[in-house]
């Protein structure tokens with residue numbers, strides 16, 4: 134067992150060479166934010182939310198502040214959070230005017246009877262969340278780092294707490310020049326992210342292709358069927374490539390703290406930390 138554990142990616146794609154170290158540095162910062170919560174006994178959900186919130190707020194990755202605009206020049210954000218132990222999820226899709234959709238997704242999961250909200254309804258739910266004091270804003274539309282005193286591309290993480298409970302996130306501005314209202318895989322349970330009591334996975338790549346193979350659920354199934362976690366990650370990417378010809382990336386972590394990652398794209402800045410902060414592992418793909 135190597136717990137707690139966190140594995141974080143900053144998006145798979147054709148990164149420009151000079152942007153890879155910038156993305157990797159932000160992914161490392163985010164992983165440390167999440168790991169600090171885990172190592173002091175915090176929950177996987179708190180760690181996954183804070184880690185993802187960091188990446189949404191850094192402005193260097195395709196999520197939150199740094200999200201790519203749609204063809205109308207507006208940011209429309211998609212995000213999901215999953216509580217693997219309880220098999221619960223919350224997601225928001227094509228939401229405008231906010232910076233941190235993952236916190237809103239958690240509100241959907243924890244404070245409503247629903248699992249998915251889209252567009253203007255999601256935006257209104259954000260106002261309700263704020264009026265109830267669920268989170269505090271640093272400025273309008275941007276949430277304060279909620280759980281700490283201190284303070285590309287699609288982002289996502291899998292956090293496993295000391296109790297072996299798994300949380301997964303994915304957060305994105307989507308693909309370049311997407312039409313208004315377009316939603317990709319990222320907020321779709323099973324496709325863009327998945328977690329249960331055994332294992333979690335989160336994906337990045339061209340959403341229209343990832344949904345067709347339900348990539349994250351498939352990856353976890355491969356692991357449940359007996360593949361090693363690295364093999365399960367590789368098999369998920371092979372499935373996507375075989376059935377759609379596309380490129381993507383995936384990171385996975387299991388309840389005992391094993392992790393895997395795989396991509397057939399040029400780069401996918403990824404960081405894993407397990408047991409203690411000195412065990413940090415950095416990968417450019």
Ligand code: ASP
Pocket residue numbers: 144145146195286287305306307308316317318319336337338339340341
């Ligand atoms: N999966 C995201 C989407 O299709 C994009 C990405 O991973 O960069 O919206």
